Amino acid sequence: MIEERDIRAFLQTKIFGKKLYCFDTIYSTNTFARSLKENDAPHGTLIVADEQTAGKGRQERQWRSQKGKNLLFSLVLKPAFPQEKIRLLPFAAALASADAIEMETGCAVECKWPNDLLVARKKVAGMLIETSVQEEVVKNAILGIGINVNQTVFADDIKEKATSLRLHSSKDVDRVHLLCGVLEELENRYEQLQQFPPQLLLDEWKQRATMFGTTITLVEHSSLLKATAIDVAPNGALVIEELNGARREVFAGDVTIAQR
Ligand code: BTN
Numbered sequence: 001m002i003e004e005r006d007i008r009a010f011l012q013t014k015i016f017g018k019k020l021y022c023f024d025t026i027y028s029t030n031t032f033a034r035s036l037k038e039n040d041a042p043h044g045t046l047i048v049a050d051e052q053t054a055g056k057g058r059q060e061r062q063w064r065s066q067k068g069k070n071l072l073f074s075l076v077l078k079p080a081f082p083q084e085k086i087r088l089l090p091f092a093a094a095l096a097s098a099d100a101i102e103m104e105t106g107c108a109v110e111c112k113w114p115n116d117l118l119v120a121r122k123k124v125a126g127m128l129i130e131t132s133v134q135e136e137v138v139k140n141a142i143l144g145i146g147i148n149v150n151q152t153v154f155a156d157d158i159k160e161k162a163t164s165l166r167l168h169s170s171k172d173v174d175r176v177h178l179l180c181g182v183l184e185e186l187e188n189r190y191e192q193l194q195q196f197p198p199q200l201l202l203d204e205w206k207q208r209a210t211m212f213g214t215t216i217t218l219v220e221h222s223s224l225l226k227a228t229a230i231d232v233a234p235n236g237a238l239v240i241e242e243l244n245g246a247r248r249e250v251f252a253g254d255v256t257i258a259q260r
Pocket residue numbers: 027028029030031052054055056057058059061063071072073074116125126127128144145146147
């Protein structure tokens with residue numbers, strides 16, 4: 001099990017993870033984070049679990065993870081920056097996680113819009129960001145991250161699409177070291193988002209994405225279309241070119257990259 005004392009002994013952040021809840025089993029670290037009262041969840045509060053019984057993925061999907069093998073955690077953020085920057089949080093989180101994974105394991109990580117991480121073209125991590133908005137201001141953002149770390153067997157319905165770091169490394173990956181690395185990188189990227197023009201972050205994210213110029217299949221509001229992925233706009237939307245040549249921005253959806 002991931003122990004609180006191990007995290008505390010290794011973590012070198014200023015704020016992220018200083019307030020910490022560590023569970024053997026919980027329904028969902030995101031749902032738990034959302035249920036916390038204001039005083040119990042200052043900015044940077046971290047919730048970690050070895051197992052989730054109702055792990056949530058994007059688009060109302062489940063996030064399934066074998067007990068004790070992976071990283072499942074949520075971070076409570078109180079965004080102190082303009083609301084439009086919140087759309088770029090997934091890019092900051094994806095870059096931070098990708099950098100930390102590469103440093104810890106040497107696995108080459110690719111970013112896929114909107115917030116998936118791939119290793120060898122299969123999904124190794126996903127992020128779910130839930131915000132609460134009051135009077136058009138984001139009061140709270142719960143950033144939930146699931147990383148497939150040491151799981152080596154996946155259910156039949158996802159085994160073609162999912163992978164883990166262990167499947168691309170020669171030995172088990174230390175989950176506490178990886179978690180602390182992700183949190184340290186996240187803290188730096190969050191500061192970058194706060195202090196600098198977001199284009200810098202997007203440019204770095206794009207360097208890790210290989211989908212541009214390729215044909216993608218996009219599932220958008222339960223309809224499916226083929227298009228070419230062109231770019232990510234400064235607001236975080238995916239710019240696509242449809243088969244008739246029309247270009248437009250997509251704000252939410254699922255992307256599958258055609259065989260490259
Ligand atoms: C996705 O790719 O669909 C997003 C997956 C997010 C999963 C993580 S695991 C920790 C946190 N708690 C949840 O219930 N979900 C997120």
